Amino acid sequence: MYTQDVYFWRAGAIATVVFMCVVLAALTIDTLRQISPGGARVPSYDVINSAVTYQYDTSRGEYLPKIGGEELIFGHRYTEDEASTLIAKGKLVIQSRACIDCHTFFGNGGYYAPDLTRAWMDPVWAISPGPKRAERLAKFLTNPLRLGARPMPNLKIRRDEAEAVVAYLKWLSSVDSNGFPDRFGAPGAN
Numbered sequence: 001m002y003t004q005d006v007y008f009w010r011a012g013a014i015a016t017v018v019f020m021c022v023v024l025a026a027l028t029i030d031t032l033r034q035i036s037p038g039g040a041r042v043p044s045y046d047v048i049n050s051a052v053t054y055q056y057d058t059s060r061g062e063y064l065p066k067i068g069g070e071e072l073i074f075g076h077r078y079t080e081d082e083a084s085t086l087i088a089k090g091k092l093v094i095q096s097r098a099c100i101d102c103h104t105f106f107g108n109g110g111y112y113a114p115d116l117t118r119a120w121m122d123p124v125w126a127i128s129p130g131p132k133r134a135e136r137l138a139k140f141l142t143n144p145l146r147l148g149a150r151p152m153p154n155l156k157i158r159r160d161e162a163e164a165v166v167a168y169l170k171w172l173s174s175v176d177s178n179g180f181p182d183r184f185g186a187p188g189a190n
Ligand code: HEC
Pocket: 093, 094, 097, 098, 099, 100, 101, 102, 103, 112, 113, 114, 115, 116, 118, 119, 122, 124, 141, 145, 146, 147, 148, 149, 150, 151, 152, 153, 155, 157, 165
């Protein structure tokens, strides 16, 4: 049935716009709930006090970060506020050195150097387990040693800046990113 009744079409357009606004608002609220620290997918900042590993989850069929028991970095237990300040500083260091020109985070950025989403878990830092991992990563950032085919440049990162970046990378590695990157650090992967 076709009608030229202008009120019919106007009412239809308004109803559609209102309905889609409600859907958009619901999706935005849900997204914010999922991506806020302490939310469904992003642990609160004080997760840097705990062990974070990448394990296969059979129910979801993908690798997921698993938060374990206490595993301090740099011998310090950070409160939520301290961790939040430190991670914000790490983010600023990362932005100031434009790490994303070479690296990717969650797959976004430059494809010259490895993705950093799970860099914290790279087995290369695991030679000394536990707290030593943070130390090795911080040393690498202040004075990069060659690991693979391409060297990482020395970006003149200070020790305090490196610690902040390590905290940022540890927190980042705990984010549930739907199994990305797949099988990172698993035997035979990478
Ligand atoms: C000019 C390009 C470039 C920039 C800019 C750069 N990197 Fe790198 N980075 C590399 C390369 C290349 C490697 C691989 C080094 C190797 O294999 O020896 C690397 C390796 C790394 C690793 C080890 C990755 C892993 O999975 O173990 C970390 C961590 C890292 N970079 C952090 C950073 C951070 C943080 C910044 C910014 C402060 C940064 N990089 C800026 C090129 C860069």
